[in-house]
Amino acid sequence: MSVDIIKKAKTMNRSLEYAIPLFAFGGALIGIFFWMYNVPVDIRVPIFGCVIASCILAYLAWIRPRKDIVALTTPIYSFIFLGFPIDNFSAVVLEVLYAVSLSILLVRLKYRFGVASAPVLDKKELADPLLKSYVEKTRDVLVLTGAEPAHSAAVVFVRFAEGEFLAAARGAESAIAHLSDASAPRSLQHAFAIVKEQSERLDKSLVQPESFLVFPPEDAGMLAKVPDPKFGKPEEYDTALDNALLVLYAGAWNASETDHPHLLECQPFAQRLLAP
């Protein structure tokens, strides 16, 4: 179902991309026709093609995570263009130039401002397919997490995302104290310990230590990322934190439904952590 919605959104965005030159040049061609055959219609009527095209371009710019302010403001120019009286020949020339500009801006938007954000399917669902598949992959193990540790995992993750490193470290410390019984998933305990250690160092802006906590090999199946050995210890240190935060996110998502709204708000951060 969700895949269908994403596919539909992609198809619609592609259609909208084609619609921009179609409306802009279509309007310009109609304008040229009116001008050449002296059709007694207000020359500003075909300018509506450019207005529609710029509104579509602004919409495509808006749905991207990186906003292009030039594309976003094109409707303003088109309305200025529409609002001012102008002679027929100048209007036609302007329309053609404007259509060319919109097409160039569309190409610039596509190549410099990335792809559109995935549509929000449901406010109760994870939108990012990669994150969703990671959370599902870890469900069997992390679903055993009790409601309280799962809530702690959510709190620690949210605090960390907000840059409240000391609060995250304290939260992780208290969660470790409560998780000491054997029933809690070991990977979650390791995740809390890693986040605690690194959050304390981040709070004091300390550099990476010589020795630090990492996940034991038996947790390998739970981890989202594998450190690239060519970058050595710094990479190992950073990946340990990324993995620990993602385990906390997955643990909280799988066992604490009441925290889903907070976790959804922090979803972009989890996506960033998951990205290579």
Added chain:
Amino acid sequence: MKIGNVNVKVSILAIAVFVIFTFFLLVASVYSPEVRSQLIWLIPGLFMLLIIPMALNYMSRREYAEMEPQYEAVAKTVRIKLINESMIGKPVRIEGVVERVYFQFLNRPQYLVADRSGAISVKMFTSPEEDVKVNDVVEVLGQVIRRYIAAGEPVINCISIKKIKKSKKDQ
């Protein structure tokens, strides 16, 4: 130019405006006696084109210099990847390599700074204390903001940018 402890810089744009208007004024005063009679106002007015940007630059540089120790005290050193939307408003410190420099000619430079974990835009609303070029390794101190105030991805509103290593070319 140094005023007190503040190194004041005038943008190339302000100098260009001054030069263009000086040229216009010279030409106009040669051909028009009316303009010549108004030179007593026009010449100070012309110099205001330089003085006003300089004064603005001095005030903003002084303000930034005053804010720097406050940020220095509270900012946390983070990897670029850890900067996210939930950190809007938080003071941060990052270290990285300058990959691109934009709008330096406007005295409002924007840098693309990258570390092993990612890259982020660093916006500065005044001129930096020292000239920062591509490939310089820098320490950036600033606050996380959205690119367009209420929308856009997180970027850093830079309070200070300092070279911690010379660029590869200079070495």
